[in-house]
Every structure is written in C-alpha cells, then in structure tokens.
Amino acid sequence: MMSAHKYELMFIADPELDERGLKKLTEQYLELVTKEGGSFDEPDYWGRRKLAYEIAGKTEGNYVVVKYTAEPATSDELDRVLNLNESVIRTKILRKG
Template identity: 30%
Template sequence: MPLYEHVFIARQDLSNAQAEGLIEHFGTVLADNGGKLVDHEYWGVKTMAYKINKNRKGHYSYLRTDSSPAAVQEMERLMRLHDDVMRVMTIKVEEHKELPSVQMQKRDEREERRPRRP
C-alpha cells in the first residue's frame, strides 16, 4: 500500500490530551478502512504565520500512514468536517524516514545547511 504523511492543525483552545486524542481518533478511522497508522508525533502548540478562523496558534500533529487512497480520502473528509481541525495537509512519500521529524530534532542534531551563494 502507498505511504503517506499528514500534518494537521487543531484549535488552540483544546487541551493537550484532547489534541492527542484526535490522533488516536483518526488512527482508528484509518484502521476501520483497512489502513494502518505507522507512527505519529505531537508537535505541540505553535504560533502560525497568519490567523486561521480567528486563531493565532494551533496544536500541530504529524502522522505517518500506510493505507489505501480510499482510506486516506475518508480520513481527510472526516478531518475537514471535524470542528476542532483547522487545516490538513497530506503528501504521498516513497518511504518513511526512521529519524524523528525535523520539528522534533534539536538544532544540534540537524544536518548542516549548505552555504549561501554570494
């Protein structure tokens, strides 16, 4: 089955437990449709570049899935209908990286950027 990565932003007035509960809820939606939640990360509350629905901050969550396109479509549909979810982004990837995502890595552990051109 294809591999996907999802990032979604939940409303800022949710508690951390409620935001992490959304991850479990959408994981069960995938499982009910024949997919599998491989890994997930809760990135915490972050400030956004612009307001979304009058919110300046949001709970960011990251999911790695192995599921059929139909299961992903159903999960995205339910995310868009859910009142607590403000934005969703899904991408299809060739493989999942084993390291924690860049958001969870400390600055010391990240790869060095190439120097800028003069």
C-alpha cells in the first residue's frame, strides 16, 4: 500500500435504525476498507441528533465518525457505495494530512 492516506468519514444514517442495525451497517462498509488492505480506528457513534436542515424528509439522523487509512480508490469506492444505500442520508469523507 504505497499511496495510502488517512481519512475521516462521517455519515448520517436513518434515524429509524436501532443501535444493532447501525453497527451492522457501519461494519459492512468498513469491511471494504480492510478487504482492500486498509485499516480503521474504532467507530465513534455520536447517536441520534437533530439535523441542521431536513434531508430526504428526515429531521434527525444517527451520526457515525470513523478514521481510517486506505488507498484513494478504496476511499472513493466507500463513498460511492455509502451513497447508494437508502439507509445513509449523507456522507462526508475528509482526507487528513
């Protein structure tokens, strides 16, 4: 892994997801990172919070933040598949340093 970078992923999941469903959803996507040779820190579950504005008819969401290291292509794929999931309201991936 020569061009791996550090990233921070924040995503907002459907507020209807319970804790177990949210963890399962998170693990499902982080598996993509490890499968491609990357690594991640323990996910930080912020819990259910009010959104600043309505997104897709939702006024609340479950916030999850994860720091990970991966190739840029893996990060792009992670963003792509998260955006395809109807349980994910919004994603933001930031490259760190």
